[in-house]
Amino acid sequence: MYRRTLRFIEILLLSCFINPIRSEWNTRDYVRREHTLTKPYQGSGMSVPYWDFLGSTIVTSNYVRLTPDLQSKSGAIWNTEPCRTRNWDLQVEFKVHGKGKDLFGDGFAIWYVKDRMQTGPVFGSKDHFSGLAVILDTYSNHNGAHNHQHPYISAMINNGTLHYDHDRDGTHTQLAGCEAKFRNYNHNTHISIVYKDDTLKVSTDLEGKNAWKECLIVEKVLLPTGYYFGISATTGDLSDNHDILAIKFFELDLLDTQKEDEDRSKIIPSAATFEAPREHIDDPKPAMSGVKTFLFMMFVAIAIIVVVVLGIMWYQKRQEQSRKRLY
Ligand SMILES: *[C@@H]1O[C@H](CO)[C@@H](O)[C@H](O)[C@H]1NC(C)=O
Numbered sequence: 001m002y003r004r005t006l007r008f009i010e011i012l013l014l015s016c017f018i019n020p021i022r023s024e025w026n027t028r029d030y031v032r033r034e035h036t037l038t039k040p041y042q043g044s045g046m047s048v049p050y051w052d053f054l055g056s057t058i059v060t061s062n063y064v065r066l067t068p069d070l071q072s073k074s075g076a077i078w079n080t081e082p083c084r085t086r087n088w089d090l091q092v093e094f095k096v097h098g099k100g101k102d103l104f105g106d107g108f109a110i111w112y113v114k115d116r117m118q119t120g121p122v123f124g125s126k127d128h129f130s131g132l133a134v135i136l137d138t139y140s141n142h143n144g145a146h147n148h149q150h151p152y153i154s155a156m157i158n159n160g161t162l163h164y165d166h167d168r169d170g171t172h173t174q175l176a177g178c179e180a181k182f183r184n185y186n187h188n189t190h191i192s193i194v195y196k197d198d199t200l201k202v203s204t205d206l207e208g209k210n211a212w213k214e215c216l217i218v219e220k221v222l223l224p225t226g227y228y229f230g231i232s233a234t235t236g237d238l239s240d241n242h243d244i245l246a247i248k249f250f251e252l253d254l255l256d257t258q259k260e261d262e263d264r265s266k267i268i269p270s271a272a273t274f275e276a277p278r279e280h281i282d283d284p285k286p287a288m289s290g291v292k293t294f295l296f297m298m299f300v301a302i303a304i305i306v307v308v309v310l311g312i313m314w315y316q317k318r319q320e321q322s323r324k325r326l327y
């Protein structure tokens with residue numbers, strides 16, 4: 001009771017001060033059971049309604065583990081029902097954890113794609129996919145520095161022609177991304193993928209504060225209806241437990257500008273801001289070194305002193321002259 005009261009107050013405070021709050025409390029949105037995975041996972045018998053499993057995936061009463069914290073594992077879960085909804089919010093509660101302090105990997109990917117149940121090299125799933133991938137990459141494969149840190153979350157749209165380049169952590173095909181430290185928390189972590197009005201928005205709740213933090217937002221993203229949701233993970237030389245605790249799918253209202261009977265099933269995945277495979281651009285030069293910064297600050301300080309001293313001298317001289325004029 002005490003906890004519930006506390007939580008109510010917390011929600012009240014959060015809804016006053018933090019925007020946007022987790023849409024879990026947005027009762028207008030409609031949960032679709034056929035794209036949702038919640039405890040208890042198993043129905044009658046061993047099967048999990050609406051979800052199929054691949055590879056190293058195991059189901060316990062508390063989590064669905066895509067990979068254990070062991071080398072060279074690969075697992076996935078795939079929704080059995082195609083998504084017929086135009087505007088949606090897919091929220092995934094997950095936990096990535098392992099013994100590795102500095103070395104861990106590789107990460108996992110949340111899919112909305114044409115072909116389900118395909119194994120492959122992109123976090124355990126098929127390359128040259130058709131649709132959307134939201135990639136939670138824990139390991140930097142790139143030799144030399146990125147201009148961002150890992151773990152890193154990125155979004156990629158593919159019409160089947162693009163290759164995900166692991167050696168560059170997909171930075172050359174991504175739409176957008178953000179750094180996100182989502183490993184080894186005691187509490188569970190959440191990610192929300194909202195596709196609404198042809199805008200893709202990815203947010204995270206990693207602090208356990210029940211508030212979404214925006215990771216990336218991309219406009220003019222076209223995705224068809226009729227694709228499948230899935231989540232896949234891999235480990236290689238490095239490993240982690242990749243656990244999924246819940247998947248919740250919310251159907252969002254149609255906008256006034258959207259027609260109910262519009263056929264969206266033939267759309268080819270695309271994004272207006274899409275950057276086609278581009279030449280490798282060197283990372284920007286590191287900022288000034290400590291010594292350089294010190295010298296620069298000293299130069300600035302000396303310049304200021306000189307200006308001030310000259311100013312005082314000029315002022316005194318002017319005072320003297322005006323005094324002379326008075327007499
Ligand atoms: C698929 O994407 C590539 C890369 O952006 C683009 O060049 C090509 O025209 C697209 N194909 C179709 C059929 O949209």
Ligand SMILES: [Ca+2]
Nearest residue numbers: 137139141169
């Ligand atoms: Ca990587």
